[in-house]
Amino acid sequence: KAGVTQTPRYLIKTRGQQVTLSCSPISGHRSVSWYQQTPGQGLQFLFEYFSETQRNKGNFPGRFSGRQFSNSRSEMNVSTLELGDSALYLCASSLSRARDGGELFFGEGSRLTVL
Amino acid sequence: EDKVVQSPLSLVVHEGDTVTLNCSYEVTNFRSLLWYKQEKKAPTFLFMLTSSGIEKKSGRLSSILDKKELFSILNITATQTGDSAVYLCAVEGGSEKLVFGKGTKLTVNP
Numbered sequence: 001k002a003g004v005t006q007t008p009r010y011l012i013k014t015r016g017q018q019v020t021l022s023c024s025p026i027s028g029h030r031s032v033s034w035y036q037q038t039p040g041q042g043l044q045f046l047f048e049y050f051s052e053t054q055r056n057k058g059n060f061p062g063r064f065s066g067r068q069f070s071n072s073r074s075e076m077n078v079s080t081l082e083l084g085d086s087a088l089y090l091c092a093s094s095l096s097r098a099r100d101g102g103e104l105f106f107g108e109g110s111r112l113t114v115l
Numbered sequence: 116e117d118k119v120v121q122s123p124l125s126l127v128v129h130e131g132d133t134v135t136l137n138c139s140y141e142v143t144n145f146r147s148l149l150w151y152k153q154e155k156k157a158p159t160f161l162f163m164l165t166s167s168g169i170e171k172k173s174g175r176l177s178s179i180l181d182k183k184e185l186f187s188i189l190n191i192t193a194t195q196t197g198d199s200a201v202y203l204c205a206v207e208g209g210s211e212k213l214v215f216g217k218g219t220k221l222t223v224n225p
Contacts, residue, residue, distance in 0.1 A: 004157075033213070043158075043203065043215035056211055088156070103163070104149075104213070108156040 002027065004093050004107035012113045018079040021110045025072050025093030031055075032074040033104065034066060037088040046089075049074055078112075086114045117142040119206050121216035129224050132194050136202050136219045139186040144209030148180055148187050151203040153218070158203055161189070194223045 005024040013019050025032050034046040045058040049068035066076040072093075078085055088111050092104040118141045128134055140148065147165045151158035162171040164180035164187060171178050175194075180187045191198055201218040208214075 035215075042217035043205075045212045045214070048212075058212060090157070103160050106151075106157040106159070 004091055004105055006089075006091050006107035006110050008110060009108065010111045010113075012115060013081050014115050015081055015083060017081050018077060019081060019112060020075055020077045021089055021091075021112075023074045023076075023091030023093075023107060025074070025091075026105055029093035029095055029105070030072055031094045031096060032068055032072065033092045033094075034074070034076050035090045035092065036060075037090055037109070038086075043090070046076065081114045083114050086112060088112075117206065117208050117210060117212070117214040119204055119214050119216035121202075121204050121219050123219060124217065125220040125222070127222045127224065128194055130194060130196060132223075133190065133192045134194060134221060136189040136191075136204075136221070137186060138188070138204030138216055140204075140206045140214075141185065142206045142208035142214065145182065146207045146209070146211075149205045149207070149213070150178055150187075150189050151205065153201045153203055154199075161202075191221075194221075196223050196225055199223045 007022045031050045033048040035043045037043045047066050048056040052068045063079045068074045088109040090106050090109045092106045094104050120139050122137045149163045150161040162178045167182040175192045178189045199222050201220050203218045205213045205215045
């Protein structure tokens with residue numbers, strides 16, 4: 001079956017712009033989590049969505065937001081981009097919520113560069 | 116705040132060597148510890164550990180958890196060039212968020 005699909009794979013933006021990233025989970029998976037990965041900080045949790053509701057949120061400013069649709073697809077948005085937002089954004093899906101021990105399946109990520 | 120520290124940060128070995136990767140953690144209300152392998156982009160799941168002292172094994176890879184001393188190790192025996200990757204350790208606690216370490220970059224030279 002198809003894995004987790006993230007689009008776009010690569011994008012370049014300038015400071016002040018906004019960006020929307022998309023994630024299609026594995027069919028049947030209802031939980032989607034987002035992570036930011038940078039060389040300095042490693043993988044950092046952004047948020048988790050389950051059944052269209054945000055269930056958990058990491059320590060990121062309000063410029064980072066997300067949503068989940070009824071088909072479990074998820075989007076995340078970053079507004080007023082800063083240079084430090086340059087990172088690989090990874091989406092992961094699972095059958096159940098992370099707290100229930102569901103194995104996470106990661107997508108290939110969206111590489112965002114902010115100039 | 117929950118914290119995961121991996122060591123070493125990077126490691127270079129020759130094919131056939133055995134390596135041990137370390138992961139120590141501080142977390143409130145520990146639930147599970149997970150190991151992932153990241154070769155290019157998408158991390159892939161290796162093990163989930165919840166109980167102390169029970170070794171999980173998959174081929175040449177094995178892992179064990181010590182909940183008293185708050186650490187886990189990942190062993191890889193008879194390393195191959197295909198084992199070259201970043202190995203990530205993550206812990207879930209009462210916050211229900213996965214907290215990742217910065218990873219150990221393993222390079223296996225032929």
